[in-house]
Amino acid sequence: MDVRQAITDHTKKMNQHLEQFVELDALREQAIEKAIASCKAGQPFTVDEINRYTQLINEHAKQGISPLRKFVSAQMVEEFASR
Template sequence: MNVHEAISKHSNAQHLHLVRFSELDAQREQAIDEAVDLCKRGLPFTVDTINAITAHIIAHAKEGISPLRSYVTKDMVHDYVNKG
């Protein structure tokens, strides 16, 4: 494999890694929006889905260049809703 092919392969792998991160991050944001909506309406909610996706993001980040995301607590959701 020549240098050009190696660079192209590496660049493509990074691109695919970031595409997957974007997909996971969008799923996480949707789960956060759902928890916030339930909290605003005074309904019970969990952060389990958010944190399951966060765990996938953290594992995915270990394989490439994508950023990390923090786990979310119910208190964090309550604080966000109460500030808004």
């Protein structure tokens, strides 16, 4: 394999990794928005879905160059919703 092909393959792999991160991060953000909306409406909410995506993102980050995300607590959602 020549150097150009190796670089191309590596770049494709990193791009695929980042595309998957973007998808997971968007799903996490949707879950956060849903929890915030429920909290603001005075309805019960959970952070389970948020943290499920957080776990997937953090596991995914171990295999490449994507960033980690912090786990979210109910208190964090309540504090944000009260702003």
